[in-house]
Amino acid sequence: MLDFKKLELNPSEPVYLQIVSFVKRQIFIGTVEQGESLPSRREMAALLKINPNTVQKAFRLLEEEGLVVTPPNAVSILHWDEEIYAVIQKELTAGLVVDFVAQAKANGLTLDMVMELLRNEWAKENER
């Protein structure tokens, strides 16, 4: 189930994008089901203490990406098909490493160096 109270807003990244990412990750991880309702724009805005338009922007984006459907004058509902799921799955996995690898190569690093750095950083603080 979607629990937006767990979404801690980071002031340095656009709020609407944080909402989008949050929902995508929940779908990807599988903590959320098809047909589940999202809060209304105003409700969610009140919860997060932000402007309803910001929520609207996030939800519209989710709709454009095929993760959400919104009947007229009613609350948005989570809905996606396999194809779309594959897209966000790729985005959250393979897509994540693309820029990273490009940068690492530009910096002159080797694969072995990167894997070593990765292991170290991963071990640091398994908090949360």
Added chain:
Amino acid sequence: MLDFKKLELNPSEPVYLQIVSFVKRQIFIGTVEQGESLPSRREMAALLKINPNTVQKAFRLLEEEGLVVTPPNAVSILHWDEEIYAVIQKELTAGLVVDFVAQAKANGLTLDMVMELLRNEWAKENER
């Protein structure tokens, strides 16, 4: 030796940052020596077809980070000490993975998954 002709400007990232990164990477990789001169602001601006102030901003940043020194009314010169070198070395290696790991964890990925993705992406196109 610094060859700014190899610096292909990417329109979607600030130019002055691209210049800074370029120089840092050259220092880190070791294709450049202490005492080497940079082009004058105007010269470099002409070469890259950008505004001299943009070059100035980049060079000033490099100076603030301790990679460059600029005598009065003269061209800037590459100069750094071991401590500063260690800083940018860390920035270009360990520092690179920090955000990446944070994101991967947020997406619910495991270390093994990430390493696998990394190998795949690294193998893709060893061009350049």
Added chain:
DNA sequence: ATAAGTGTATTATTGCTATGATACACTTAA
């Protein structure tokens, strides 16, 4: 002396993006 080359400081402009205010159309239930 002069002209051309340095770096630098100050200010202006531009463009973009995120966010906010407001009004509208519609549904639903009291």
Added chain:
DNA sequence: TTAAGTGTATCATAGCAATAATACACTTAT
């Protein structure tokens, strides 16, 4: 019918960051 709740469209605002224009002080070689 009315009031409160939906989403939505349009426009305004604000803030920020990158880039640009301009003028200044100084050096150097002609």
